[in-house]
Amino acid sequence: MKRKLLMVGVGISIGLGSLLTAMPNTALAIQKNEQLENEKKEVQEKKSELESEITQKEEKIGEIKQQKVGVEQEIKRLDAAVSETRSKIDGTKAQIQETKEEIERLEAEMKILEERIHKRDELIKERMRSLQQSGGVVSYVDVLLGAKSFNDFINRVSAVSTFVQADREIMKEHESDIKQLEENKEEVKTLLAQQEDQLKELDRLEVQLQGQIQEQNKVMAQLEVEEQKMHEELHALEDVGELLASQEKAIQMEINAWNQKQKELEEQRRKAEEERKKAEAEGTTPPPPPPPVVNNGAFINPTTGRLTSRFEMRWGKMHFGIDIGKGGRVGNVPIYAAASGTITRSRLESSYGNVIMITHYINGRQMTTVYAHLDQRFVSQYDRVEQGQLIGYMGNTGDSTGPHLHFEIYDGPYSPTQYSGGHSNAVNPLLYVSY
Known part of the structure; x- marks a missing residue:
């Protein structure tokens, strides 16, 4: 995985020429210490840059976590909306079933009324035929002609009229009942159509909500991938930080080792100088000085x-x-x-x-x-x-x-x-x- 961290080139090109060039040992030690200190300083600067980038990664991870919380809340809201919609769908389906049963009940009632009307209509027709026929059934004409007085005749006309009117009223009531049942049936059918439209709308809403949930799940998956990537990058940066810290310490150890070596060489030179002076005083040949330490x-x-x-x-x-x-x-x-x-x-x-x-x-x-x-x-x-x-x-x-x-x-x-x-x-x- 690539990173933008600039770790390359911490080594500094020092235009000193060859270390074999003659120069005072003390000046050489000071110069090399400065070189090492510069190396350490540049590593420290890289550490500072790294810490800033680590902070940015941690902030980015925090932002992703906040986005995940928002997505989780949205998914919960959508899940609740789906549950509510499904509950409405179930309720609407139950209402549709009830409406269908009501339509069946009304149709059964209409059939019964129609049968009753048909029977009474036959009865009325039978009565009308009795006006023209004689026999086992007393006709309305016989009733009228059997009057014993004018008042009796008037009473019998009124009675016959009442019977006829009653038959008409019964027919009207049956017709009214049938009309009402028809109207009720139409109303119920209209209600059924509305309920079926409502069910379609609820089904469409559920599909829409499920689609939104899928989209939110995709967003969550993307955030999970991005968060994992940020954690990997953060881990890599922390690993670099540990490496920079170890390099900084290693350079300091090199400085300490170099200084210790210089002290040892200085002590050797001091003893060699003392030997030289002693040899001069005694007139003898002094021992040769220790060779310079050269790293090629x-x-x-x-x-x-x-x-x-x-x-x-x-x-x-x-x-x-x-x-x-x-x-x-x-x-x-x-x-x-x-x-x-x-x-x-x-x-x-x-x-x-x-x-x-x-x-x-x-x-x-x-x-x-x-x-x-x-x-x-x-x-x-x-x-x-x-x-x-x-x-x-x-x-x-x-x-x-x-x-x-x-x-x-x-x-x-x-x-x-x-x-x-x-x-x-x-x-x-x-x-x-x-x-």
């Missing part, structure tokens, strides 16, 4: 074996080091410190496996070596090692396809691609070692 920047081969992979593009990406294979050898193959320095990292990682990183200070600049995929490690963080010291055994740990040593050299601090966007300060180890 040379690295030794960190192990033995055959070169199996170079510093070049491999499998579609850059291979920022060289590989030295075990080549079928039995037993442990030792790994040595390519130059003296301070251990800035010694741990097990998923990619490098067992890895050791050493900070060196050579010819006025910081350099870093990396030894990966080790089977065993014999040094710890902040140990000081000398060139050629045994630091581990060749192995096959981490992202490795066979026993070998993966060896990297950086002109400056270790700067992996996932932090800085590229190993821009990684150099070809074959410029310093030979295989």
Whole structure:
């Protein structure tokens, strides 16, 4: 994963020329101390930049968490709306069922009324036929002609009229009942249509709400991915912070080691001067002064074996080091410190496996070596090692396809691609070692 953090180029090019150039020892010590202090100061500046970026990542994670809370609340609201809609759908379906049952009941009543009307209509027709027929049924004409007096006739006419009127009233009532049932039936059908439309609208609303929930779930999934990415970036930045801190401490240890070495050399020079003066006084030949400590920047081969992979593009990406294979050898193959320095990292990682990183200070600049995929490690963080010291055994740990040593050299601090966007300060180890 690429990062915008600028970790490359912490090493400073110092135009001092060769350290073999004659200069006072004290001036040389002061100058080298200044160089180391400048290295440490630049690392401290990078730490400050890193802390600012870590703060930004933490703020971004906080913002994402707030967005997630908002999305969760919206999903809960939509879930509640879906539940409410489903409840309304169930209620509407129950109402539709009741309405359909009411329509069936009204239709049954209408059928019964129609049968009653039909029967009474037949009865009325039978009565009308009795006006013209004689026999078992007394006709309205016989009733009228059987009157014994005029008053009796008037009474019988009134009675017959009453019967006829009653039959008419019954017919009107039946017709009114049928009309009312028809109207009720139409009203219920209208209600049923409204309820069915309402059900369709509720179904549409539920589909819409479910779609919104799906969209919110997508947003939540995106936020989860983004949050995971931010955590990974934050973890990477914190790892860089730990590495910068170890480099800062390693540089300070180099300063202390250099100062201690200068004190020892100064003491040797003082004793040599005393010996010289004593020899002059006694007329004898003084012993030669101790030779100056010169570091020409040379690295030794960190192990033995055959070169199996170079510093070049491999499998579609850059291979920022060289590989030295075990080549079928039995037993442990030792790994040595390519130059003296301070251990800035010694741990097990998923990619490098067992890895050791050493900070060196050579010819006025910081350099870093990396030894990966080790089977065993014999040094710890902040140990000081000398060139050629045994630091581990060749192995096959981490992202490795066979026993070998993966060896990297950086002109400056270790700067992996996932932090800085590229190993821009990684150099070809074959410029310093030979295989």
